[in-house]
Amino acid sequence: MGNVCCLLDACTVINLIHIDDDDFLLKKIKRLDLHINETVFDEIRSNVYDRLSNNDSKYNNEEKVILFKKEIDRKVSFFRGKKSDNAELLKDLGSSYFNDIKEITGYTKKTNGELCSTAYALYLSRFNEKKIFFYTDDFPAKEFFSDFFEFQQIGQIKDTVDFLIFLYWIDEDFNTVQLDRILSDLYSQYAVEVTILKGRLNAFYREKVNGVFVKSQKDIASMIRDLVSQLENLDFRKLMCYWIYFESNKSRCKEVFDIIKQFHSVFEIETDTTSDTLLKKIQRTRSLIKKKKIYKWGDLILN
Known part of the structure; x- marks a missing residue:
């Protein structure tokens, strides 16, 4: 696959780190022409440890947490070796390069990993x-930058499920049983996070949202209820709107945003009315595996 280059976002790397218990995936990834933008790597370092403090029973033992942290440190070190240098990139292309891409694409959010990765992807291509x-796995970013990737003939924007299928497809020692297990682990990562986030918001509402709270912050109480309702129904449409709302109102209710910001990956899997959520895509892919609808080249030739 010498003509293909893989560029990973923070959410994908963090997922790979947490579902790869035995370095099975890291050994496969070593074969790839793989890059991570420096801004993305900074986001990985800032967020990869969040799951150790989100009340998952997996991390309820201090000794286990120490061991998990050491494992994460080791895996982060591996991905550090794939990190690009923004200073070198800007030295070649000019200090305004990221801002130029931001202006060309009409991106209005702050400069972040998705924007810098898009700019870096154009350079690499x-x-x-x-x-x-x-x-x-950041659905809003994927939706926003997909046209730019297409019209500039850069390549494509995919998600972690697609990346796992790609690893399976290029490696003869990667079988469907292993792929199904890893997809199951990926599903569990998100499902557990949704459940824990919902539980913590419910606990906050039960313990802190009284008559006085509602009287002074009625809109915040309403938004908490609405968010919990969507999580209950696994309805991820426009979920990032809640993140934006609570982030912009964190001075009024810092405790709520402190809860939410530990689960950023949940908000990244938002979708529109026409697309599968990542969870549904995982389920659909696992179903296709069982129906033997996902092939390698050798399987197609033999059949």
């Missing part, structure tokens, strides 16, 4: 003459 596959 032009100077390395390769097709770039940018893997992210």
Whole structure:
């Protein structure tokens, strides 16, 4: 796959770190032409440890947490070796390069990993003459930058499920049983986070939202109820709107945002009315595996 370059976003790397218990995936990834933008790597370091403090029973023992942290440190070190240097990139392309891409694409959010990865992908596609596959589970970013990837002939934006299928497809020692197990682990990561977030918001509402709270912060109480309702129904449409709302109102209710910010990956899997959520895509992919609808080249030839 010498003509393909893989670029990973923070959410994808964090998921890979947490579902790869025995370095099975890392050993496969070593074969790839893989890159991580420096801004993305900074986001990985800032967020990869959050799951150790989200009340998952898996991390309820201090000794276990220490061991998990050491494992995470080791895996982060591996991905550090794939990190690009923004200073070198800007030295070649000019200090305004990221801002130029921001202006060209009409991106209005602050400069972040998704924007910098898009800019870096354009650079890689032009100077390395390769097709770039940018893997992210951030649905809003995927929706926003997909046209830019298409019209500039950069490549495609995919998600973690697609990345796992790609690893399976290029490695003869990666079988469907292993792929199904890893997809199950990925599903569990998100499902557990949704459940824990919902539980913590319910606990906050039960313990802190009284008559006085509602009288002074009625809108916040209402937004908490609405968010919990969507999580109950696994309805991820426009979920990032809640993140934006609570972030912009954190001075009024810091405790709620302190809860929410530990579960950023949950908000990244928002979808629109026409698309599968990542959870549904995982379920659909596992169903296709069982129906033997996901093939390798050798399988197609033999059949």
